[in-house]
Amino acid sequence: xxxxxxxxxxxxxxxxxxxxxxxxxxxxxxxxxxxxxxxxxxxxxxxxxxxxxxxxxxxxxxxxxxxxxxxxxxxxxxxxxxxxxxxxxxxxxxxxxxxxxxxxxxxxxxxxxxxxxxxxxxxxxxxxxx
Amino acid sequence: xxxxxxxxxxxxxxxxxxxxxxxxxxxxxxxxxxxxxxxxxxxxxxxxxxxxxxxxxxxxxxxxxxxxxxxxxxxxxxxxxxxxxxxxxxxxxxxxxxxxxxxxxxxxxxxxxxxxxxxxxxxxxxxxxxxxxxxx
Numbered sequence: 145x146x147x148x149x150x151x152x153x154x155x156x157x158x159x160x161x162x163x164x165x166x167x168x169x170x171x172x173x174x175x176x177x178x179x180x181x182x183x184x185x186x187x188x189x190x191x192x193x194x195x196x197x198x199x200x201x202x203x204x205x206x207x208x209x210x211x212x213x214x215x216x217x218x219x220x221x222x223x224x225x226x227x228x229x230x231x232x233x234x235x236x237x238x239x240x241x242x243x244x245x246x247x248x249x250x251x252x253x254x255x256x257x258x259x260x261x262x263x264x265x266x267x268x269x270x271x272x273x274x
Numbered sequence: 275x276x277x278x279x280x281x282x283x284x285x286x287x288x289x290x291x292x293x294x295x296x297x298x299x300x301x302x303x304x305x306x307x308x309x310x311x312x313x314x315x316x317x318x319x320x321x322x323x324x325x326x327x328x329x330x331x332x333x334x335x336x337x338x339x340x341x342x343x344x345x346x347x348x349x350x351x352x353x354x355x356x357x358x359x360x361x362x363x364x365x366x367x368x369x370x371x372x373x374x375x376x377x378x379x380x381x382x383x384x385x386x387x388x389x390x391x392x393x394x395x396x397x398x399x400x401x402x403x404x405x406x407x408x409x410x
Contacts, residue, residue, distance in 0.1 A: 243357070245357075245386060256378075
């Protein structure tokens with residue numbers, strides 16, 4: 145599928161799901177969507193490539209925690225214990241991530257993965273970061 | 275077709291050796307010059323593929339700094355290798371997992387996800403402290 149077609153499809157999905165797109169960058173191949181999780185406003189970044197749709201939700205910085213090693217361990221343990229969550233890091237930043245193969249892209253699959261990001265956010269705030 | 279039959283058919287299509295277990299299957303798959311075991315567990319909603327790798331207890335005990343590097347590297351790999359996720363179990367074993375929703379399990383998706391397991395194993399075994407530990 146061509147990138148333009150994937151973008152159009154993502155725009156349509158967001159409209160159907162009544163999500164607010166706050167940034168749309170065809171050059172960087174990203175779109176950003178505003179969400180409200182438990183009263184907190186967060187932004188989900190969707191990165192698009194011809195093969196993958198990747199969603200990222202920022203969860204904070206490792207350096208802000210008193211026990212970074214314990215935190216990293218808990219993230220990897222959550223990856224093992226919970227089929228629905230994937231946690232990762234890039235530099236100092238912690239993310240909940242999702243991937244959908246473009247070959248398997250449909251609204252049902254996309255939305256089921258997208259919702260996991262929000263659940264992963266809540267689990268991180270309520271369990272992992274405490 | 276039941277999920278068990280569908281999976282067995284997929285394994286046959288891909289020439290993967292397997293045997294049935296109470297919860298699912300054990301797969302035998304060559305990676306490099308070794309044969310690895312992959313556990314397949316079928317639950318109500320999910321099909322889990324799991325490879326259990328090296329244990330990090332010794333590294334954790336003897337070299338806490340290297341242990342942190344290992345944890346960081348594994349979490350970074352979760353951004354790079356898209357089809358699988360890397361985690362750690364309660365006993366400090368490194369695990370590579372695929373969680374496929376039963377409703378979204380089709381051959382093409384399965385093939386692409388499954389083929390990422392050997393890639394992830396090789397990437398993990400290239401992490402220096404583990405490489406040294408395993409080669410001892």
